[in-house]
Amino acid sequence: MTSPDSTTDLPEGFTALGLRPAVIATLASLGYEEPTPIQREAVPLLLEGRDVLGQAATGTGKTAAFALPMLERIFGDVPEAGRARAVRALILVPTRELAMQVSEAVHRYGKSYGARVLPVYGGQAIGMQLKALRAGVDVIVATPGRIVDHLRRGSIRLDSVRFVVLDEADEMLDMGFAEDLEAVLDALPAERQTALFSATMAGRVASIAERHLRDPVRIAIDRHRADPGQLPRVRQVAYIVQRRHKVVALGRVLDMENPTSAIVFCRTRTEVDELTETLSGRGYSAEALHGGLSQEQRDRVMRRFRDGVTELLIATDVAARGLDVESVSHVVNFDVPSAPDGYVHRIGRTGRAGREGVAITLAEPREHRQLRNFERVTRQKIQVQTVPTIVDLRARRLEVLRGSLHETLLGGDLEQHRVVVESLAEEFDVLDVAAAAVKLAHEATAGGARDDEAAEEVPSVSPPPDSRSRESRDGRKSRPGRPRRDRATADADVTRIYIGLGRKAGMRPADLVGAIANEAGIDARAIGAVDIADRFSLVEVPDEAVDEIIGALRHTTIRGKRVVVRRDKN
Ligand code: AMP
Numbered sequence: 279m280t281s282p283d284s285t286t287d288l289p290e291g292f293t294a295l296g297l298r299p300a301v302i303a304t305l306a307s308l309g310y311e312e313p314t315p316i317q318r319e320a321v322p323l324l325l326e327g328r329d330v331l332g333q334a335a336t337g338t339g340k341t342a343a344f345a346l347p348m349l350e351r352i353f354g355d356v357p358e359a360g361r362a363r364a365v366r367a368l369i370l371v372p373t374r375e376l377a378m379q380v381s382e383a384v385h386r387y388g389k390s391y392g393a394r395v396l397p398v399y400g401g402q403a404i405g406m407q408l409k410a411l412r413a414g415v416d417v418i419v420a421t422p423g424r425i426v427d428h429l430r431r432g433s434i435r436l437d438s439v440r441f442v443v444l445d446e447a448d449e450m451l452d453m454g455f456a457e458d459l460e461a462v463l464d465a466l467p468a469e470r471q472t473a474l475f476s477a478t479m480a481g482r483v484a485s486i487a488e489r490h491l492r493d494p495v496r497i498a499i500d501r502h503r504a505d506p507g508q509l510p511r512v513r514q515v516a517y518i519v520q521r522r523h524k525v526v527a528l529g530r531v532l533d534m535e536n537p538t539s540a541i542v543f544c545r546t547r548t549e550v551d552e553l554t555e556t557l558s559g560r561g562y563s564a565e566a567l568h569g570g571l572s573q574e575q576r577d578r579v580m581r582r583f584r585d586g587v588t589e590l591l592i593a594t595d596v597a598a599r600g601l602d603v604e605s606v607s608h609v610v611n612f613d614v615p616s617a618p619d620g621y622v623h624r625i626g627r628t629g630r631a632g633r634e635g636v637a638i639t640l641a642e643p644r645e646h647r648q649l650r651n652f653e654r655v656t657r658q659k660i661q662v663q664t665v666p667t668i669v670d671l672r673a674r675r676l677e678v679l680r681g682s683l684h685e686t687l688l689g690g691d692l693e694q695h696r697v698v699v700e701s702l703a704e705e706f707d708v709l710d711v712a713a714a715a716v717k718l719a720h721e722a723t724a725g726g727a728r729d730d731e732a733a734e735e736v737p738s739v740s741p742p743p744d745s746r747s748r749e750s751r752d753g754r755k756s757r758p759g760r761p762r763r764d765r766a767t768a769d770a771d772v773t774r775i776y777i778g779l780g781r782k783a784g785m786r787p788a789d790l791v792g793a794i795a796n797e798a799g800i801d802a803r804a805i806g807a808v809d810i811a812d813r814f815s816l817v818e819v820p821d822e823a824v825d826e827i828i829g830a831l832r833h834t835t836i837r838g839k840r841v842v843v844r845r846d847k848n
Pocket residue numbers: 309310311312313314317335336337338339340341342545546
């Protein structure tokens with residue numbers, strides 16, 4: 279499971295893109311093995327100085343696709359000490375969460391350049407931002423509204439900006455930032471490079487691109503449809519979970535699914551190693567496979583997997599390429615693949631030769647768009663499910679136990695054990711004797727350790743309307759065996775809001791939870807049950823935040839539409 283020093287063998291794919299060794303070393307230390315499709319296309323173009331119009335959703339690796347060339351373009355060979363203090367690059371994003379996330383990523387990618395990055399967003403004390411600005415920043419990652427405030431105050435100067443990124447442009451427009459966006463773009467020097475990323479390129483996005491980008495190159499990651507003959511016949515399932523809950527969620531899903539053999543795909547080597555270690559520690563027989571292993575180590579891992587000694591193979595795409603495995607019962611995407619092609623390729627490893635296969639994807643809330651892309655290329659629905667609760671797991675274990683008992687009863691040969699039952703039957707009811715035996719067997723098979731671990735709460739961000747689980751959202755710890763209170767009925771601090779858009783308009787729980795979390799800055803875990811009817815939806819939210827949420831939702835669009843939002847009258 280130990281990988282050789284991952285910085286020693288540099289990922290070659292990045293060298294071919296024209297990135298310098300120090301940057302490639304940074305990427306290797308992050309465990310990246312090869313560029314994602316959007317990186318392969320965008321990096322060389324942006325390094326050349328071209329404007330780029332990129333169609334890519336979150337989860338495709340687009341942040342690095344623009345950040346890496348951006349850093350090279352704004353710093354080049356200028357040493358840290360010789361740099362004038364001025365904002366050289368501006369990245370505009372729709373939400374404060376994204377501002378923080380992108381800013382962290384740019385900081386990480388820009389380690390070797392010593393880049394100073396500042397997120398600037400509404401809701402944060404302006405004094406703090408001013409102080410940081412005075413200290414000197416190279417890159418600002420901002421929401422359009424707040425940057426306009428700074429421009430008006432004269433607290434940010436943009437005349438040294440040479441590189442501009444509009445990230446998730448469609449969302450910025452959907453959120454009503456059109457005017458602010460124009461104001462910022464107009465305030466920027468004409469002599470600059472611009473990259474615009476958006477999941478859709480329709481209408482207003484195209485018009486912004488036309489006016490503010492110079493002869494842009496358009497790139498899109500495989501929008502084509504897979505050949506129907508190549509489409510895997512598998513049950514496709516997804517769970518939307520926050521990153522920090524993924525390991526626990528995966529454990530529960532694996533317990534429910536009980537795979538005979540599964541490949542779990544991760545994006546990076548680091549993740550493969552960490553996940554393998556965690557899962558092994560929790561009693562799964564798991565082994566790692568990534569580009570950092572020697573051929574000999576690789577062969578050994580593969581042999582054990584093929585022989586069924588190892589149940590779970592935790593792998594990166596690179597390592598799994600050309601893997602000689604017949605068919606596995608489950609393919610798990612611990613991270614969403616960076617392109618639909620990759621998804622089709624990964625899940626094609628299950629459901630072969632007419633056998634039933636299951637493809638499971640753990641996606642972060644912001645990545646739900648990628649799921650839609652996967653549905654489009656596979657022309658099949660991906661069922662979004664709620665992470666199993668402790669109660670579900672117990673029920674599942676009992677079900678398995680029942681099956682085993684059934685088999686044992688059919689198998690006969692119980693004479694030796696009947697004696698015990700007969701002697702107890704003199705004192706107790708036979709049914710009670712059997713129930714006590716089931717209890718013992720259940721406790722023995724449940725694996726106490728896993729039950730404890732499973733007690734950790736996993737807020738499922740996107741429960742499907744028909745099997746939603748209220749208890750999985752309230753953030754409180756549950757204890758196995760103890761009935762949970764239902765938040766909506768037990769707590770008086772929840773208000774239901776009505777949103778005038780429902781299933782008919784394609785509304786999904788993720789849309790609502792995403793909109794509320796992003797727009798009102800509410801922790802997704804604080805959001806209660808989501809009910810989606812044909813023409814409207816109801817969402818339980820904390821009392822104290824209800825006005826803020828209603829206000830925020832009224833100023834935005836959900837699934838591209840302005841919607842009626844109010845307290846639910848019933
Ligand atoms: P993004 O679409 O930019 O939000 O990136 C999604 C995730 O992919 C982030 O967690 C990145 O750390 C990760 N990532 C980006 N590029 C690569 C790569 N070439 N290899 C592995 N992981 C990557």
